[in-house]
Amino acid sequence: MVKKIRNSLSAKAFLWIAGLLILCSLLIYGMVMTLLPQSYTIVASSRVETEIEQLIDTLSQTDYDDAGDVIEQFCQSNRASVILNDGITMHTFGTVDEQSVERGEAMTTAVDVKFADRNGNYYLSITAPVSAGNELTMAFLELLPLLLLLILLISALGAFLCSRVLVRPVLEISRVSKRMANLDMTWECGVHRTDELGVLANSLNTMAKRLDIVMKELESANEQLRKDMEHITELSRQRRDFFAAASHELKTPITILKGQIESMILGIGKYKDTGKVLPETLREVENMERLVKEILTISKIEMDGLAGKAEPVPLPDTLAKVTETLLPLAQERQITIHSQLVEDVTVSGNASLLEKAIHNILSNAIRHSPDGADVFIHLTPSILTVTNTGASIPEEDLPVLFTPFYRVEKSRNKSTGGSGLGLYLVKTILELHGFRYRVENTETGVVFTVAFRYNSGNVKIKTVRQVFPYCPKN
Structure with missing residues (x-):
């Protein structure tokens, strides 16, 4: 229980506030119980003295025979006892609590008084209660259990409300701080x-x-x-x-x-x-x-990489140059090259590397086409496709086609299969330039597609068609 309270801010705040409220209430109650009777005695004495002065003033304007009524009214109002002494006889008016006199809670005073119709001196002996301290103290003590219960209830309620108001935001901040500690x-x-x-x-x-x-x-x-x-x-x-x-x-x-x-x-x-x-x-x-x-x-x-050698490269000129270079190989294989190019398609890159990549693509298309087949080169403002008809690549070879030293021709004959680095070199060059590429089988043959970025401002929508047919030797 103690450990639970020690680890709970709400319980601590409640107990502290409740304790302070109870202590303050008891201190205030004790001070009131102690000081109120004394204050009441002082106030009562002052009141009685004021009443006596008023009585003397009233008697000085009253006939002697009518003075009894005035004095009797004074005694009733102040629960006092008055003795009128004219030097010969004494007249007593009212009664006073003897116990109050014995406890010293009564004030006795003697004053001279005059009447309106007489010139002699008369004396008034006045005894009046001026303190109810004991009664007040006893009343406070009798009310103490009930007041103590009220103090406890009010203090508990006040402590609860105060702790809720003060501690609740702190608890909320504590809760989120724990989540912060967990990087949430x-x-x-x-x-x-x-x-x-x-x-x-x-x-x-x-x-x-x-x-x-x-x-x-x-x-x-x-x-x-x-x-x-x-x-x-x-x-x-x-x-x-x-x-x-x-x-x-x-x-x-x-x-x-x-x-x-x-x-x-x-x-x-x-x-x-x-x-x-x-x-x-x-x-x-x-x-x-x-x-x-x-x-x-x-x-x-x-x-x-490019090593800062990027420059405008006209693809139609590069394709024409590579086609002319490979034309003897195509004629040797009795292959006809069909070229359909859009003029002035320019890309940014390394001219010699792009020429080598295109050379390898066209060379593969010619080498791996059956004798007498057709090779189609098609260039648009954004795509280059090279199709060699009559050929097909096994589907299991397509995913690993660009692997170094991989050959579709399994005999590893250099005259037909090559070194196995041609397509890997093409892949390296195209990726270096940020071009996208793919190889796929179609109904007509194998299609190699290259998609590139181009300068649209330099594109003229004009297509040049060329055919490089096989010319038999005489």
């Missing part, structure tokens, strides 16, 4: 006052709103940091996988070269004729050189 800011302190407690409540509300904003910003920053860390981790993993795959890809041609050179030195079998073997060795060196160049290109792009 989804509350509002409902203390609407204009005093210091109201100022404190408003300050808490303001602080909670600001803390809520800061916490949300921190949560957002932490979430972004978490995503960045996951992205960095993923990039690190991809980089490890990339170099692991690169080392594996380089190991094969190096092993082949080593075997061929050793066989030529030892003159084993067909390797005795170095004139026939060296061209094969040269092709293997060229394959390895191409692979190394692609690895170096990717590493440079990942390290430097």
Whole structure:
């Protein structure tokens, strides 16, 4: 019980206020019980003295024979006893409580008096009660139990109301402070006052709103940091996988070269004729050189990015240049290239990197189309699509198509499957420029789509159509 009271502000406030009210009430009651009889005695004495003066004045204007009535009226009004002495006889008027006289609560005085029709001196001996102190004290003592009960009830009620008024806002502030300690800011302190407690409540509300904003910003920053860390981790993993795959890809041609050179030195079998073997060795060196160049290109792009080399790049000119470069390969495969371009579509980026990405896209379309197929290039102000007809990619290969060293052609033949870095290089370049891309199968073939940002002010809605047909050699 004591511990509960010690931990409760409401109980403490109630007990303190109730105790103070009871103490003050008892002190006031005791002071009244002590001082009131004394004050009453002083007031009563003054009143009796004033009445005696009025009696003397009235008798001086009254005949002696009529004085009895005046004196009798005085005695009745003041519960007094008066003795009129004319020097010969004494006349007594009224009676006084003998117990009051014995307790010393009566005032006795003798005064000279004159009458209107006589010149002699007469004397009045007046005895009148002037104090009811004992009666008042006894009355207070008799009323004490009832008054004490009223004091307790009034004090308890007053303490309850005061504690509610004073402690309730404090309890509300305490409640919200506990929620603040748990970093819960989804509350509002409902203390609407204009005093210091109201100022404190408003300050808490303001602080909670600001803390809520800061916490949300921190949560957002932490979430972004978490995503960045996951992205960095993923990039690190991809980089490890990339170099692991690169080392594996380089190991094969190096092993082949080593075997061929050793066989030529030892003159084993067909390797005795170095004139026939060296061209094969040269092709293997060229394959390895191409692979190394692609690895170096990717590493440079990942390290430097655009490196401040962003410039306006006219896509129609780049497409025409790449198409002209790949035209011999298309003619060798008996493939017809259809080009439909919107003039003056300009994007911001690195011209050489975009040219390489477009070169890889068109080269893949030509290499992976059946002989005699058609390749369609379509450029609009915001989209580039390259379609190679008659081809299809297995659905299970589409999600991993841009993985380094991944080849749809599982034989890993360099003449048909390539190094496996072409599309990864395309992905790296397009993402560096912020372009969106996708590869999908359609009814006509495989479609590679690139969506980019362009300068609309430079677009002229004029389409140029070109066809680069297969021309058989004579």
